[in-house]
Amino acid sequence: MNVQLRDRPEAASTTAIKTAIADCDIHPARATKDELYPYLAKRWHTHLETYAVHAYQGMMEGPPYPKAQPNASRRDAYPPEGGPQGSSLSFMQKQHLDPNNVVLGVLNPLGATGQGQRNHDLGAALATAINDWQIEKWTSKDKRLKGSIVVANEDGVTAAAEIRKRAGDKNFVQVLLLSRNVEPLGQRRYWPIYEAAQETGLPIGVHAFGFGGNPITASGWPSYYIEEMVGHSQCQQTALASLVLEGVFERFPKLTMVMVEAGFGWAPSLAWRLDKVFDKLHSEVPHLKRKPSEYIKDHIWWTTQPMEDPERREHLFQMIEWIGWDKLLFATDYPHWDYDEPSRVLPAGVSDSNKQAFYLDNARKVYGVI
Amino acid sequence: MARHVVAAVDELPPGTRKFLEIDGRPIAVFNVKGEYFGLLNRCPHQGAALCEGPLIGLAMSSDPGEIEYTKLGEIIRCPWHGWEFDIRTGQSYCDPKRFRARAYAAHVEPGASVVKGPYIAETLKVSVESDYVVVDL
Amino acid sequence: MTSPVAGGVDCDLHPAVPHLTSLLPYMNDYWRDQVTTRGMTDLVSQSYPANSPISARPDWRPAQGKPGSSLADMQQEALDRFDVAYGICNPLYGVQMVFSEDMQDAFCRALNDWLVKEWLEKDTRLRGSIVIPTQSVEKSVAEIERCAGDKRFVQVLMLVMGDVPLGKRALWPIYAAAEKHGLPIGIHAGSAYHNPPTSVGWGSYHIEDYVAQAQAFQTQLTSLIVEGVFAKHPNLKMVMLESGFTWLPAFLWRLHKFWRGVRMETPWVDRAPLEIVRSNIRFSLQPVDAPPEPEVLNRLFDHMQSDELILFSTDYPHWQFDGDEVLPEGLSPDLVRKIMIDNPMATYSRLSQPATKEMTR
Numbered sequence: 001m002n003v004q005l006r007d008r009p010e011a012a013s014t015t016a017i018k019t020a021i022a023d024c025d026i027h028p029a030r031a032t033k034d035e036l037y038p039y040l041a042k043r044w045h046t047h048l049e050t051y052a053v054h055a056y057q058g059m060m061e062g063p064p065y066p067k068a069q070p071n072a073s074r075r076d077a078y079p080p081e082g083g084p085q086g087s088s089l090s091f092m093q094k095q096h097l098d099p100n101n102v103v104l105g106v107l108n109p110l111g112a113t114g115q116g117q118r119n120h121d122l123g124a125a126l127a128t129a130i131n132d133w134q135i136e137k138w139t140s141k142d143k144r145l146k147g148s149i150v151v152a153n154e155d156g157v158t159a160a161a162e163i164r165k166r167a168g169d170k171n172f173v174q175v176l177l178l179s180r181n182v183e184p185l186g187q188r189r190y191w192p193i194y195e196a197a198q199e200t201g202l203p204i205g206v207h208a209f210g211f212g213g214n215p216i217t218a219s220g221w222p223s224y225y226i227e228e229m230v231g232h233s234q235c236q237q238t239a240l241a242s243l244v245l246e247g248v249f250e251r252f253p254k255l256t257m258v259m260v261e262a263g264f265g266w267a268p269s270l271a272w273r274l275d276k277v278f279d280k281l282h283s284e285v286p287h288l289k290r291k292p293s294e295y296i297k298d299h300i301w302w303t304t305q306p307m308e309d310p311e312r313r314e315h316l317f318q319m320i321e322w323i324g325w326d327k328l329l330f331a332t333d334y335p336h337w338d339y340d341e342p343s344r345v346l347p348a349g350v351s352d353s354n355k356q357a358f359y360l361d362n363a364r365k366v367y368g369v370i
Numbered sequence: 371m372a373r374h375v376v377a378a379v380d381e382l383p384p385g386t387r388k389f390l391e392i393d394g395r396p397i398a399v400f401n402v403k404g405e406y407f408g409l410l411n412r413c414p415h416q417g418a419a420l421c422e423g424p425l426i427g428l429a430m431s432s433d434p435g436e437i438e439y440t441k442l443g444e445i446i447r448c449p450w451h452g453w454e455f456d457i458r459t460g461q462s463y464c465d466p467k468r469f470r471a472r473a474y475a476a477h478v479e480p481g482a483s484v485v486k487g488p489y490i491a492e493t494l495k496v497s498v499e500s501d502y503v504v505v506d507l
Numbered sequence: 508m509t510s511p512v513a514g515g516v517d518c519d520l521h522p523a524v525p526h527l528t529s530l531l532p533y534m535n536d537y538w539r540d541q542v543t544t545r546g547m548t549d550l551v552s553q554s555y556p557a558n559s560p561i562s563a564r565p566d567w568r569p570a571q572g573k574p575g576s577s578l579a580d581m582q583q584e585a586l587d588r589f590d591v592a593y594g595i596c597n598p599l600y601g602v603q604m605v606f607s608e609d610m611q612d613a614f615c616r617a618l619n620d621w622l623v624k625e626w627l628e629k630d631t632r633l634r635g636s637i638v639i640p641t642q643s644v645e646k647s648v649a650e651i652e653r654c655a656g657d658k659r660f661v662q663v664l665m666l667v668m669g670d671v672p673l674g675k676r677a678l679w680p681i682y683a684a685a686e687k688h689g690l691p692i693g694i695h696a697g698s699a700y701h702n703p704p705t706s707v708g709w710g711s712y713h714i715e716d717y718v719a720q721a722q723a724f725q726t727q728l729t730s731l732i733v734e735g736v737f738a739k740h741p742n743l744k745m746v747m748l749e750s751g752f753t754w755l756p757a758f759l760w761r762l763h764k765f766w767r768g769v770r771m772e773t774p775w776v777d778r779a780p781l782e783i784v785r786s787n788i789r790f791s792l793q794p795v796d797a798p799p800e801p802e803v804l805n806r807l808f809d810h811m812q813s814d815e816l817i818l819f820s821t822d823y824p825h826w827q828f829d830g831d832e833v834l835p836e837g838l839s840p841d842l843v844r845k846i847m848i849d850n851p852m853a854t855y856s857r858l859s860q861p862a863t864k865e866m867t868r
Contacts, residue, residue, distance in 0.1 A: 068452050068768055068769050069449070069452065074418075074449055074450050075422060075423060075424070075449035075450075076418065076419055076422045076449045076450075179707065180706070180707055181707060181708070182708060183707070183708045183709070184705060184707045184708055184709075184710045184715070185707070186710075186711075187711070212707060212708060213708075214703055214705075214706060214707055214708045215702060215703075215706065216706045216726070217672050217702075217706055217723070217726035217727070217730070218667075218668040218698065218702055218703065218704050218705055218706060218719065218722070218723040218726070219667075219668050219669045219670065219671060219672050219673065219702055219723070219726070219727065219730075220669075220670060220671045220672060220701075220702050221671075221672075222672045222674075222675075222726070222729070222730050223672070223674070223675065223730075223733075223734060224733055224734075224769075224772055224773060225769060225772060226729070226733055226762075226765050226766060226769050226772055226773065227672070227726070227729050227730060227733060229765045229769075230725075230726075230729045230758075230761055230762050230765055231706060231726050231729065233725075233758075233761055234706055234722040234723075234725050234726050235706045235707050235722075237721075237722050238705040238706060238707050238710075238718075238719055238722050239707050241710075241715060241718045241719065242705075242707070242710055242711075242715060245710070245711075245712055245714060245715050245718075246711060263757070263761050265756070265757025265758075265760055265761065266754055266757045266758065268753070269721070269751070269753040269754040269757065269796055270718075270721075270754070272753060272796045272797055272798055273718055273721055273751055273753070273754075273794075273796040274718055275798075276794060276795075276796055277561070277714055277717050277718055278714065280560040280561050280826055281559070281560055281561060281713065281714040281717070283560075284712055284713055284714050285712060285714060306761070306764060306765075308757060308760050308761070308764075309760055309763070309764045310756070310760050310810070311812075315756065315809070315810050318806050318810075319757065319810075322803075337450060337451065337452060337768070338450075338451060338765075338768065339450055339451075340416075341416040341417060341418075341450075343417075344416045344417060426771075429770075429771045429774040430774050430777075431735075431738075431774040431775040431777075432738070432775070433738075433739070433775065434676070434734060434735025434736075434738050434739050434773075434775040435676065435735070435775075437774060447771075451767070451768045452767075452768035452769060452771075453767060453768060454770065454771065463770060464766070464767035464768075464770050465767060465779075
């Protein structure tokens with residue numbers, strides 16, 4: 001039914017925007033299942049072939065909720081040499097980095113990367129491997145690309161060691177965590193990660209998704225993929241509330257975090273709610289010295305994709321004003337299906353200086369990349 | 371409006387599509403079960419190459435859980451954000467009032483009339499012995 | 508201060524059950540003996556610890572007993588003070604937490620009968636919500652049928668955090684029964700604690716659980732909309748109670764954005780989520796999760812693109828505001844009238860009907 005007359009069409013003709021941009025959420029993929037083997041000890045090759053990964057969800061292949069597109073990715077992003085979308089540097093350059101004038105691209109590897117692993121030793125081995133792989137396959141080959149230090153998040157001590165091991169390595173610009181974990185992210189089992197990040201001066205990117213064994217609603221498992229997708233934003237809100245209320249930013253005052261791919265429109269309402277309730281219940285959390293919204297204002301940045309998309313653009317602008325034009329980091333989510341096209345994402349009417357901050361300068365500042 | 375000869379009929383059997391550029395515009399021509407359709411290869415939403423999406427059916431429902439699946443092979447689903455468009459009319463299903471893909475009429479003409487003109491066949495050699503797919507643009 | 512108008516409807520009042528033993532007169536012999544023989548404890552939910560500041564406003568805290576347990580106090584502090592025509596009672600007694608559907612059913616029946624006898628019959632302004640044993644859909648429907656004859660029951664009450672997402676089809680007979688009787692479904696903050704209170708697990712603090720109610724309401728709205736509850740039951744109204752509402756616009760932007768891409772997954776959703784919210788969903792006023800500046804709140808109302816969504820509530824005796832400042836600054840007189848009178852009257856159709864002598868059987 002869906003045969004095409006040519007093998008694969010040329011890359012989509014995007015309207016190249018002249019301004020240089022940072023893309024703070026790019027997802028590099030492995031071309032083959034065993035692409036990580038060179039970075040893993042022999043015992044793990046056997047282990048993976050015998051037992052595979054052992055995640056906090058039941059599906060051996062793929063996600064529990066089938067995605068909107070294959071590999072949750074754009075159908076026009078398959079590399080000509082084969083492999084899944086996002087698995088070829090040269091095609092990523094040709095389809096995305098070059099035409100969109102991406103001068104800084106932050107890589108956030110997902111999938112079986114050691115996060116959300118029930119077997120913590122395997123998790124640690126996979127995380128180290130994916131970090132080595134990021135250097136060898138991506139960041140050493142294209143200086144625009146920067147990696148994220150992936151850590152086996154459920155084992156804070158081992159995760160902290162991985163961060164310290166990479167300290168000072170200019171291939172990496174942040175530590176990567178996911179929003180859905182075994183416990184809310186403010187819990188102390190994760191504090192060694194925050195301590196190491198603060199010590200090494202790296203921001204922590206908290207990307208939506210992940211598996212921690214908890215249903216994605218407080219009432220059990222829903223039916224549809226759209227519920228999971230929309231629900232990531234609620235997970236992120238709860239994870240951020242936990243970080244604030246546990247006093248993570250009081251304990252690690254130099255820590256900065258980037259909320260990745262969870263939207264940002266919910267931020268003002270969450271901050272208002274936190275402040276309102278804190279006004280009554282502050283005696284339960286005496287370790288907080290300031291209003292919750294102040295911690296959020298000082299410590300949190302947000303990537304833009306999937307861009308909030310109200311019917312009327314002034315609603316978007318008002319929302320951004322509540323958050324701050326200096327707090328948003330542009331991201332496309334390439335090659336994922338809900339990709340935001342750089343030239344189409346902002347409605348008309350934004351000042352040049354706000355555009356410059358939105359597309360590039362904020363990211364350079366947060367990630368310390370000139 | 372001009373009529374462009376885009377393919378010999380043999381070149382575009384049922385279930386196939388052909389990509390080409392006409393007057394600088396990216397176009398795709400589809401053969402769906404013997405019917406021909408032309409579509410601008412650009413999604414009105416964010417500009418993706420719309421015609422690289424799969425052709426699926428139209429899922430509709432007036433009773434939750436009961437799905438009526440019609441127009442099989444006549445709905446193109448954008449390769450990026452998954453928006454659905456009717457290949458016959460360009461109508462979108464998630465926001466029909468504001469978004470419409472550009473659809474072009476396509477049909478078959480015998481070689482004899484194509485050779486006579488006034489058709490435009492820039493990249494194609496035409497002969498009276500064959501039939502041709504023609505798009506109005 | 509924005510002044511309330513007389514003759515409004517307070518859509519969220521919480522009469523407190525003094526103790527599980529207060530319900531004994533409304534149980535049969537078996538359950539009465541179960542409660543006493545096994546030494547069952549009071550069903551107080553950790554959503555509202557008795558002495559937590561949010562559980563009662565300081566000046567609404569009685570010298571003894573649970574906040575909200577005295578009708579005289581409620582009359583003086585809420586009904587008379589805000590001069591309302593009607594007050595809707597939403598008992599938050601922890602009957603949802605038990606795990607046996609039989610026990611839950613017995614306790615719900617007792618609770619509903621207690622509400623009629625101890626509250627609705629003692630003040631003609633009061634109206635009630637039917638609390639249902641949601642672990643059994645069959646028993647929930649039976650309880651709605653049992654109580655619906657009494658027109659003083661104006662809604663069915665569920666919690667925002669239950670056993671399954673609220674849109675799940677198995678629950679639909681409950682919605683059919685409610686729609687048939689002209690009863691909106693009220694979804695109130697709180698949990699049965701059969702699942703972790705957040706989608707990322709158990710937090711450390713009470714404050715965390717309370718903040719998380721807003722996220723739970725968001726996931727439930729998604730579930731209700733995409734499962735097609737309102738496609739099947741177009742006349743059914745649902746009221747989000749003590750939910751906050753400033754999160755609504757951004758939530759709907761996100762839902763709408765993804766729905767446009769995966770419409771085919773739930774094709775019975777045949778219009779934008781915002782339109783479904785406008786026709787079928789309402790929100791109680793308190794707590795107002797907005798900063799005090801009127802221009803912010805008015806922008807948010809503009810983002811909601813409707814002035815019909817909000818229903819007046821005090822959330823008595825919970826501590827959401829001080830003094831008489833139940834209405835936030837900056838509301839126009841027209842909007843005040845809508846919030847206090849027009850919107851609740853349009854939502855709770857039974858308020859316009861005579862509620863005379865039809866008693867619970």
